[in-house]
Amino acid sequence: MLNVLLIGAGTMGSTHGEAFTKMDNAVLGGIVDKNLEKAKELAGKLQTRAFQSFEEAIEALEKVDVVSICLPTPFHKPFLKKAADQGMHIICEKPLARNLKDAREMIDYCQEKNVKLFVGHVVRFFPEYVRAKNIIEEGTIGNVAVVRTSRGGGFPYGSDDWYADYESSGGLVLDMIIHDFDFLRWCFGEVDRVYAKSIKEGNKKRLDYSLVTLRFKNGVIAHVEGTWAHQGFTTRYEFAGETGIIEHDSSKSVPIVFESRSNSTVGGGVAVPESPLKDSPYFIELHHFISCIETGKEPIVSAEDAYKAMEIALSALKSVETGREVVMDENQKEEAQIR
Amino acid sequence: MKVGIISFAHLHAHGYADALSKINGVQLVGIADEDESRGADAAAKYHTKYFSRYEELLQQDMDAVIITSENSKHHEHVVAAARAGKHILCEKPLATRAEDAKEMIEVCEQNRVILQTAFPVRFNSAIIRAKKMIENGELGQIFAIKGTNRGTNPGGWFVDPAKSGGGAVIDHTVHVVDIMRWFMGTEAREVYAEIDHAISSDSIDDCGILTIEFENDVFSTLDCSWSRNETYPTWGDVTLEIIGSNGTLKVDAFAQKVDVYAKDGVNWNYWGDNMDFGLVNDFLNSVSTGKEPSISGTDGLKALEVALAAYESAEKRQPVILK
Numbered sequence: 066m067l068n069v070l071l072i073g074a075g076t077m078g079s080t081h082g083e084a085f086t087k088m089d090n091a092v093l094g095g096i097v098d099k100n101l102e103k104a105k106e107l108a109g110k111l112q113t114r115a116f117q118s119f120e121e122a123i124e125a126l127e128k129v130d131v132v133s134i135c136l137p138t139p140f141h142k143p144f145l146k147k148a149a150d151q152g153m154h155i156i157c158e159k160p161l162a163r164n165l166k167d168a169r170e171m172i173d174y175c176q177e178k179n180v181k182l183f184v185g186h187v188v189r190f191f192p193e194y195v196r197a198k199n200i201i202e203e204g205t206i207g208n209v210a211v212v213r214t215s216r217g218g219g220f221p222y223g224s225d226d227w228y229a230d231y232e233s234s235g236g237l238v239l240d241m242i243i244h245d246f247d248f249l250r251w252c253f254g255e256v257d258r259v260y261a262k263s264i265k266e267g268n269k270k271r272l273d274y275s276l277v278t279l280r281f282k283n284g285v286i287a288h289v290e291g292t293w294a295h296q297g298f299t300t301r302y303e304f305a306g307e308t309g310i311i312e313h314d315s316s317k318s319v320p321i322v323f324e325s326r327s328n329s330t331v332g333g334g335v336a337v338p339e340s341p342l343k344d345s346p347y348f349i350e351l352h353h354f355i356s357c358i359e360t361g362k363e364p365i366v367s368a369e370d371a372y373k374a375m376e377i378a379l380s381a382l383k384s385v386e387t388g389r390e391v392v393m394d395e396n397q398k399e400e401a402q403i404r
Numbered sequence: 405m406k407v408g409i410i411s412f413a414h415l416h417a418h419g420y421a422d423a424l425s426k427i428n429g430v431q432l433v434g435i436a437d438e439d440e441s442r443g444a445d446a447a448a449k450y451h452t453k454y455f456s457r458y459e460e461l462l463q464q465d466m467d468a469v470i471i472t473s474e475n476s477k478h479h480e481h482v483v484a485a486a487r488a489g490k491h492i493l494c495e496k497p498l499a500t501r502a503e504d505a506k507e508m509i510e511v512c513e514q515n516r517v518i519l520q521t522a523f524p525v526r527f528n529s530a531i532i533r534a535k536k537m538i539e540n541g542e543l544g545q546i547f548a549i550k551g552t553n554r555g556t557n558p559g560g561w562f563v564d565p566a567k568s569g570g571g572a573v574i575d576h577t578v579h580v581v582d583i584m585r586w587f588m589g590t591e592a593r594e595v596y597a598e599i600d601h602a603i604s605s606d607s608i609d610d611c612g613i614l615t616i617e618f619e620n621d622v623f624s625t626l627d628c629s630w631s632r633n634e635t636y637p638t639w640g641d642v643t644l645e646i647i648g649s650n651g652t653l654k655v656d657a658f659a660q661k662v663d664v665y666a667k668d669g670v671n672w673n674y675w676g677d678n679m680d681f682g683l684v685n686d687f688l689n690s691v692s693t694g695k696e697p698s699i700s701g702t703d704g705l706k707a708l709e710v711a712l713a714a715y716e717s718a719e720k721r722q723p724v725i726l727k
Contacts (some may be wrong), residue, residue, distance in 0.1 A: 209627045211611045260596050262623035264547045274548050274647045276625045278598050278613050286598045288613045294647045305631035307603050348554035
């Protein structure tokens, strides 16, 4: 039985918190948020304790084995270090960091302190994505030629509106479609080159949209769409191979839709689609990470994978900035020189 | 109105011949085709005369000619038709080389005949509706467009570069680029492309993702791949998703369909308006009234230049700036 301390009581924090409370091999010992009211609210719901700081929490709690960091990206590194200093294992939301230097430092730090580091690339735990990978591996559609993925919805509001601060968040390319970069790399191996376009100053417009073309070393061409310009969150993919096609659209795989006649309730007047599962992909992911800590087995997604996904996202951002194709190996060489 | 057709090499010839038969006062004077059985069959089907030599067809008394030969032959056929004083509707891509397209435009101007590029998608009702919404400013400022024009590898001469000038990229770039230009009234400035042949065994490009930046700073991508396999419920698609400051607009030109489940699997049976009819009708209207064609030879050239730049970009592995 592992004791978990959750840091951050926002959207991801409550998702993680709910998952931990359902686990038979973990206990949610407490929730930290600089906004104590928010921490208390979530702690009340999940029947655990609320703290305003990490330090208060570890002083009050008898035992913390794992810390789950659900904070805006710039806070990942300082909290990771604090937790690693205490010998706690770390689950960190994606992206691991805002830049590769921090990401490498974080990975190295965890190794030094001999604690495990897991990064929340949860798409590897979404059944529809896992299914696509399996179908491809079974050879059902032959060699894959062209892939299209899509992810997004409206422009997100985070605490202190941090998503709109691209220096902190990296915008949708680093914060959101890194999921697709990681998933595609899981399926097809390393990326050779990247070309990308984004709306200029999308953060100031509160409307952003990016189209990224990836060319994998194995030849696969992938088109990755990320949007903070739509209404309502959807994900889609299409894999076109030599002998077949796999398609999925989250807006179509909805087994239950409620159309309220009342305007007074939440979602009144609009259809509210749901896709319920016994275990949410977040639960499966976090349960897997907890099991890896217990048993010492390798996780489905490693910290190094998280670093590689960042490399793709940051190459895309570099391409947006320069208007040029970015070759990953050359990028890595530069990175090596910086280090 | 008297019209001829040069070559049934391109299957769209059937769509256009069918449209001609539905328009009052139009007479199909004859069909020329160097492939005798193909030409004779078509002539029988559309109750007209077969000519083995297009030169002979062009000597007939007629106003206009529709050219649906192999891409690389458009140049020869258009130049001859213009010199014979016939107005021309030419299948896309207008040519396989930009210099050919330019010469075709010039010769048509000199001979005062209409050269219209066959971009039937402009006559799709959903596309027309989208154009109106953009003109009315309903989208606000446009920032980006995501387009697809995927299809099935047509095989035959389409996969012979000497006749087609290229595969999926030259075949399927031009339609949607034309629509993007038409929607925004602007030209492409820069093109980047990833191109490969990875689906069929033919050694011709069958997949491509283009990124096109326009002079108004709008960026777009276009998937022109021949990536629909034989069991897919339809031949392909034309879609555009337009990101504007006031909203996003999704256009799926062939979404008006009935899903048919039968012994041969699932089939999407399209019931929307026939755009070939709109295209041919518009062309004949320009011929009879003498007004400027709604789609010009230059429109055909501009779209072709994007496809050619895509090939160049894939070769050079960097974006190509259009002159």
